[in-house]
Amino acid sequence: VYTYYGSYLSFTFWPQVHAIRNDIPYYYDKGAIGLYSETHQHWGTQHLNFIVFPRLLWDVHTDVDAWIDDFCEKFYGPAAEPMHSYYELLEKTAQDGPPQYHYHSGIVAIFTPGVMTQLRQIIEEAKSRVAGADEVYQKRMQFVADGFRMADLYISANHLKAEYAKTKDETIRQRMIDMYK
Numbered sequence: 692v693y694t695y696y697g698s699y700l701s702f703t704f705w706p707q708v709h710a711i712r713n714d715i716p717y718y719y720d721k722g723a724i725g726l727y728s729e730t731h732q733h734w735g736t737q738h739l740n741f742i743v744f745p746r747l748l749w750d751v752h753t754d755v756d757a758w759i760d761d762f763c764e765k766f767y768g769p770a771a772e773p774m775h776s777y778y779e780l781l782e783k784t785a786q787d788g789p790p791q792y793h794y795h796s797g798i799v800a801i802f803t804p805g806v807m808t809q810l811r812q813i814i815e816e817a818k819s820r821v822a823g824a825d826e827v828y829q830k831r832m833q834f835v836a837d838g839f840r841m842a843d844l845y846i847s848a849n850h851l852k853a854e855y856a857k858t859k860d861e862t863i864r865q866r867m868i869d870m871y872k
Contacts, residue, residue: 697730706785735838
C-alpha cells in the first residue's frame with residue numbers, strides 16, 4: 692500500500708492520526724504485507740503522524756489514544772496537557788472538515804483564523820510551561836513552536852490572499868507579502 696500520511700506540498704499541518712488509526716488495522720485485516728507513506732521533512736508540523744504510523748505498524752493493536760497520552764507526557768513533560776490539546780484540535784479540525792486529498796488549499800480552508808488563534812494560544816501556553824524546565828523539553832517545544840510558526844504564517848498569508856482578492860486593499864496585500872517573506 693502506498694499512502695500519504697505526510698504532505699509535501701506545503702509546510703503546514705496534515706493531521707492524519709484519525710485516519711492512520713483506522714487505516715493500518717484495516718490493511719492488516721485485509722492481509723496487506725507492506726505499507727509505505729510519504730513523510731518528507733515537515734517534522735515540525737506533521738511529526739505526530741510520523742510516529743503514530745510506525746507505532747501501529749509495529750503493533751496494529753496499539754491503543755492510539757493511550758499511546759499519544761504517554762508520548763505527550765514523555766516528550767513534552769510540563770507541556771504535556773496543552774500539547775495534547777493542540778493535537779486534539781488539529782485532528783478534530785481535520786476530521787470535521789471536508790476530506791483532504793493531498794492539496795494544501797483544503798488545509799488552509801479548514802484552519803480558519805479562529806482555529807489558528809486557538810492553536811496559537813495553546814502553543815504559547817505550552818511554551819510557558821516549559822520555561823525553566825529541563826532543557827530537553829524546551830528544545831522539543833521550540834521545535835514544534837517553530838513548525839507551528841511556519842504553518843501559521845503560511846495559512847494566515849493564504850487567508851489574507853483570499854481577503855485581498857475580494858477587497859484589493861493594498862495594506863492587506865502588503866501584510867500577506869510580509870508573511871510570505
